[in-house]
Amino acid sequence: MTYFEGFVVPVPESNKDAYLKHATTFAPLVQDVGVQRMVESWESDVPEGKVTDFRKAVDAKPDEKIVFSFFEYPSKAARDAANEKFMSDPRMAEMGKDMPFDGKRMIMGGFESIVDEGAGGGSYTDGWIVPVPTAKRDAYRELAARNAKYFCEYGATRLVEAFGDDVQKGQVTDYYRAIKAEDGESVVFAFIEWPDKQTRDQGWEKIMKDERMQPQGDMPFDGKRMFWGGFDKILDTSQQGAAQQAGTPITA
Numbered sequence: 044m045t046y047f048e049g050f051v052v053p054v055p056e057s058n059k060d061a062y063l064k065h066a067t068t069f070a071p072l073v074q075d076v077g078v079q080r081m082v083e084s085w086e087s088d089v090p091e092g093k094v095t096d097f098r099k100a101v102d103a104k105p106d107e108k109i110v111f112s113f114f115e116y117p118s119k120a121a122r123d124a125a126n127e128k129f130m131s132d133p134r135m136a137e138m139g140k141d142m143p144f145d146g147k148r149m150i151m152g153g154f155e156s157i158v159d160e161g162a163g164g165g166s167y168t169d170g171w172i173v174p175v176p177t178a179k180r181d182a183y184r185e186l187a188a189r190n191a192k193y194f195c196e197y198g199a200t201r202l203v204e205a206f207g208d209d210v211q212k213g214q215v216t217d218y219y220r221a222i223k224a225e226d227g228e229s230v231v232f233a234f235i236e237w238p239d240k241q242t243r244d245q246g247w248e249k250i251m252k253d254e255r256m257q258p259q260g261d262m263p264f265d266g267k268r269m270f271w272g273g274f275d276k277i278l279d280t281s282q283q284g285a286a287q288q289a290g291t292p293i294t295a
Contacts, residue, residue, distance in 0.1 A: 045156040046119045047205045049232035051172075051221075052110040053101040054144040059085065061143035062110065066278050069138055073114065073280070076128035080115040080281045084168045084274030087240065095270045100172070100221035101148045110144075111170040111274045113234070119208065122153060150216050153209030154232045157184045160191035161201035164282065165238040171271035173231040174222040179263035180206060183231070186263060193256060194235055197246040201236040222268050231264075243273065 054062045066083045073081045086108040089097050097109045116122040129135060157180070175183045184204070191202040207230035210218050218230040237243035250256055 044118060045159055045203075045205075046116040046122045046208075047154045047156065047203070047232060048114040048116075048122065048151060049154055049205070050110070050112040050149060050151045051097060051100055052112060052144050052149045053103045053107040054110050055104075055106055056108050057106070058143040059108070063277055065138075065143050070278065070280050072132065072134050072138070076132065077116070077121055077125035078114045078280075079117055079121070081278070082113055082115075082168070082276060082280075083278040084111045084170070084276045086110070086272065087167070087275045088273030090272065092270050095172075095222055095268050097170075097172075097270060097272050100218075100270070101150060101216050103148075109272065109274075111168060111234070111272070113232070119153070119155065147214075148216050150213065150218055150221060152207060152211065152218050152230065152232065154205030154230075155208040156203060156205045158187045158191050158202065158204040160188070160203075161195050161199060161236070163201035163236050164279075165200045165236050165242075166276050167237040167240045167243050168274045168276055169235040169237070169243065169271060170274060171233050171269060172218065172222055173233065173264050173269040174224050174228045175206070175231050175264045176227050177229045178227065180229070182263035187233075190256060193250065193253060194246065197249045197253075198242040199235045199237055199246060202234075204231055204233045206231055222270070240273070240275070 063083070070081055089109055091098065097111075101109070103109060116125065187204040191204075194202050207218070210230050212219055222230060224230065237246065
């Protein structure tokens, strides 16, 4: 089953070029150790929430932007093997020098895919983080699987919902704090890939009007504590042929 490591990173806006350079340099090492795909996406449409949001999740400063990122693996075993190689690779020490972001406030975790619809690709990503009671995992998966087909119908290239499997609590920030998790709750890391922002905006407009997407009965998660945002993709190792100019989004 597909496995993801998901990251939310606060990056000074002035360091965007430096961050992309760092990620681009890191990508070959990532692929060498067994990461199937690495995606980095830069804040484009990240709303402020009343209870939770991406900025609160990493205690972002006024001059910082949010990066939504993930590593994709064919399985958890592949991810665990890659992490062992990361730890022993001498190149990691060099990559850890002069980081263009505050790693102490970055949040990360391992997530097992429960819904994966579509082939992916494109230049725009919607990401969201959801608190879901562990006991309602199956109900959430059924809802997400149904909705995924509608998003793809309206132009999305891929929708992934991944359930927390290896999500640790941090000293400063973490996913549990980000969603104000309650006892018995797990974290869902999810994203939608779109060909471009225009398709995304048009797709969401149609989704909001689609009666099939209206809530029916009790929802298997607390929508007041979930948060989401839109991001321009700046690096995708599965789209090596696409233009990846510093500071500009990938073109589909």
